Amino acid sequence: MSVTTNANDTTRAATRNTIQRALVLEAVRSLHNHPTSADVYEVVRERHPNISRATVYRNLGVLASRGDVLRVEVPNGADRYDFFNEPHYHALCRSCGQVSDVDMPYQNDLADQVRDAQGFAIDGHQIIFEGLCPSCQKR
């Protein structure tokens, strides 16, 4: 019987483990400050100078859709990435745009408090706290 490739493994799409992808993942895991794609690019480039921005963007996308990293979509700013993958909330600095994790219980039943969502089928939420980060408070 000729089984072509690995027809049994339907759990994950065929993806390749390239050096670039591994370096991108490693960079996000090592940077605990919600790096932007530009931050990741700079770090990866130290070890792999020829990598292109497009590859970083593409791999951040792949890793995020796999759940290996968390994409934090910041209003009016570059996306940021988080090595921490449990659902949680973020604080955004109004002044410098820095993002931090916020330690607060996850509100699993928040949508229950919604009285009317104009017919939307709500399946998730995010909370972004706004304020000033420690260093911007001092200025």
Place this chain on the structure above:
Amino acid sequence: MSVTTNANDTTRAATRNTIQRALVLEAVRSLHNHPTSADVYEVVRERHPNISRATVYRNLGVLASRGDVLRVEVPNGADRYDFFNEPHYHALCRSCGQVSDVDMPYQNDLADQVRDAQGFAIDGHQIIFEGLCPSCQKR
């Protein structure tokens, strides 16, 4: 005594009431679907064809900072504007990007539940519910 302009009125910066600004405000007030700047531009252009995008952007900024309209900064999408200026929450359609108001009590004391915000001075928050809008549910 020569009082130059209106030196007594220190409450508001000197702004001019231009046709363009009035039309932008009117457009946001008439569009109850959280228009983007592009939507506003299109509407204003019907009556004032020569208006430039830059003027629309500048006026939306002025009106938002005055509090005449509410700017809704959507992650990964164009800013949207709301004629409704009380604090409230929004729902974002994952599929088409449409934004709707959500009827839910405003959580004035939400920040009290934060155990640790890494030293951030939190002064506000936003909640964005995510899901599918009515028309995208049917597809």
Place this chain on the structure above:
DNA sequence: ATACATGCAAACACTTTGCAGCACA
């Protein structure tokens, strides 16, 4: 009269995409 506002175009920040060649499985 003067300074804020406009229109235009260019620049900007961030991200995606088309394509030819490369390399992992």
Place this chain on the structure above:
DNA sequence: TGTGCTGCAAAGTGTTTGCATGTAT
């Protein structure tokens, strides 16, 4: 050995800015 991935460049989207001119007050 094939197709997923890469690097490059170009294009795309949304927004801001420099500058000369215009206009509300």
